[in-house]
Amino acid sequence: MRNTDLNVRLGKRTRLRHEGSASEATFRTIFEQAAAGIEQIETATGRFVRANRRYCEIVGLSKAKLLATTFMGVMNEDDLQGDLRNMNRLRLGDTRSFSMEKRLVR
Structure with a gap:
């Protein structure tokens, strides 16, 4: 060379x-x-990988507490099954992304 x-x-x-x-x-x-709450989740476990300040404010948790839990802990139970279906589609490769309106609990 x-x-x-x-x-x-x-x-x-x-x-x-x-x-x-x-x-x-x-x-x-x-x-x-961002003015909107944004989070990134590990699809295999549902654990939060990262979240911005606004998302933490929305769910009423510190970043440290949020990162120690899963998205299932902050979701309204009525919305959980739809979200789990979408997460499964991601894992299987049936979709590359999804968006849904969610109700979160504090």
């Missing part, structure tokens, strides 16, 4: 790494500053 080939490859790798870091920073900023 010639020196110029190596320099080109290293340059591309560095640029891609920088773009990935910038993209992650943008996502984090939008996620944390």
Whole structure:
């Protein structure tokens, strides 16, 4: 491999790494500053992976307490079965995402 080939490859790798870091920073900023409550859930367990400040305010829990529970602990029981069906569809690969209006409990 010639020196110029190596320099080109290293340059591309560095640029891609920088773009990935910038993209992650943008996502984090939008996620944390959103006026809407946003949460990310581990589909296999139902555990919260992350939630923004607004979501924690809506459910009345600190971020630490929220991350120690599952989404089932903050959902209205009447909405739970529909959400579990959608989560199962995600796990099976039948859908890539879903959106639903939920009633949460405090």
